[in-house]
Amino acid sequence: MDIELLSLITEEGRRVPNEILDPWVTDVDTGQLADLYQDMVVIRRIDAEATALQRQGELALWPPLLGQEAAQIGSGRALRADDFVFSSYREHGVAYCRGVGLDDLVRVWRGNTFSGWNPFAVNMAVPQVIIGAQTLHATGYALGIQHDGADAAAIAYFGDGATSQGDVNEAMVFAASFQAPVIFFCQNNHWAISEPVGLQAHAPLAGRAAGFGIPALRVDGNDVLAVLAATRIALDRARAGGGPSYIEAVTYRMGPHTTADDPTRYRDANELEDWAAKDPIDRVAALLESEGMLTPELQAEVAAAADAAAQGLRAGCLGLHDPVPMDVFTHVYAAPHSELDRQRASYEGYLASFEAVGSEGNS
Amino acid sequence: MSVLTFGQAINAGLRKAMDQDPKVVLMGEDIGKLGGVFRITDGLQKDFGAHRVIDTPLAEAGILGTAVGLAYRGYRPVVEIQFDGFVYPAFDQIVCQVAKLHYRTRGAVSMPLTIRVPFGGGIGSPEHHSESPEAYFTHTSGLRVISVSNPQDAYTMIQQAIASNDPVVFFEPKRRYHTKGEVDEEAELSTALPMGRARVAVEGTDATLVTYGPLVPTALDAATAALDDGVSLEVIDLRSLSPLDYEPLVASVRKTGRLVIAHEAAQSGGLGAEIAAGITERCFEYLEAPPIRVTGFDIPYPPSKLETHHLPDLDRILDGVDHVLGRPYAFRAQEAGA
């Protein structure tokens, strides 16, 4: 089975026509393209800074998005404020588009908390670690939108590996059965830790959707314009009552799975080189250049924005307050729970006994 | 004797089991080229081939379900669950199929699966990577449940688990993977202490401290510290969580009259409750004090910056020992609150 890979900007940075995608990006002028370019440069810089913070012991772990900037910015910028995102752990670029604060991006990875932000403040759920679980949540949220008669959409981000999970397949069944306004946005970055995508699927992942009765597009995930267009198509369908869509954004995980991973154990350096030539940012830079837009002023502006983001991230990270011990007991339940309350009181007394010993020693 | 880390010991045990029985196959996520995220299966795919060390698609229910099919066909699947928190998608297959097939088929079908689960906290991991789910499995009839605490047991017991005709859930304390210890690789399985038996790790006379898996080294430290304080602790490493081996426990409590049970898992409905009940039934007239549980709290495993406030440590265990000895203690489990 062969499914066409749709694109609007080639690897070399040439704008090419595509009859499916073109109508959806007629409004995107070079100014807007420059904005997308800036977003991608900034998020790459944020990602690099977070990786550095992990190396310096300031973060416990970080899952880099390097290489997936176009897939995340292109789709993230297509969304409306009242749409709702259910993501995995790698969608820092999408979170950035939603307006998540820089310190909030790293709160979880510093080990301070399990939620960097309040989901309802930015209409983006807490990132999901359990592979694929969020696709069902997105579908359920979309059913709620449908019941409410609203024209918003839910979007689920997940990886190529996740497509093997039962949850993801069940989500697609539910979405199709109820024609829920949900988008299944699969970033096929070719790897699930050490497992190549070929282990999860013998045919293009986009091809699965047809079996569920869900229309699908397969786009060059390193082409920010193509991703933007494809997401707009899916959003429009959802808003118009046309039900779910599936997008396979074909991209590549240029970095390790997380900062704890060593990809040299399982993948070829050649593969990395091949994909470096398809870089999502370079091609937009080349396109802007050819249009005479990559001026020194623009470059300075983009660099300044990236620097500011990196500094903001670092300052935000280092400025996070450590959680207090008794936090372990808060929010387990919404209402008092007698057993947990008893344990909390015991532990409070226990901790206080150390302070008592300490102050005795001082006197 | 060789000196191996905990992880290397399991690797060596797996290798030996695979050498001896061609029906032993390994299944899991990233266990091939990568050797697993903890490198426990390092080198095994290279040596035994991709048909015996199988990188599976990313689906835990799929892994367990297909392992059931392989067992039907006469294989002995050894499944690696990447982290404790990812066993739950497979829970249905484990509880409804793996645990029950022997009973359901009146013994015609056996399920000689080994389900390896790196478990417990203490390594600063993100969410879902530090769970202690053992009680879900000890509560499930049809499963044997093991938790090993040192390289020698890891080496021997992984082989015993694989040789078992019952399904075994094998909990490996991930924070101890790098602990080194002497391992006798020539030891015969037939003469080794059976998998279902507990072991007295340290003999003592004043109080009994029973635990398993990751807290055994902490308990040994507690025994050393207590001795400095003039208290002789007997430490029992349970090894088997289902069945529980009451023989050494009962003998110990009859001697000491005092019992402290420690585990990382939450307290309510946990193994500590089961052991306290079992010992109270068997040793009521010998007990000088109520058994005390020193455990994790009844909370979801907390963010890593707070994990030391959840995990029982040396101080909390010694405080529990003080409690059963009738000495001043700080964690007033019974009196506090309602």
Ligand SMILES: Cc1ncc(C[n+]2csc(CCOP(=O)(O)OP(=O)(O)O)c2C)c(N)n1
């Ligand atoms: C249920 C479950 N099983 C296993 C894991 C361990 N794990 C974390 S990420 C990952 C690979 C995911 O690959 P993919 O879906 O392609 O997403 P990517 O990491 O490439 O973004 C695995 C196996 C997990 N988090 N949850």
Ligand SMILES: [Mg+2]
């Ligand atoms: Mg992937």
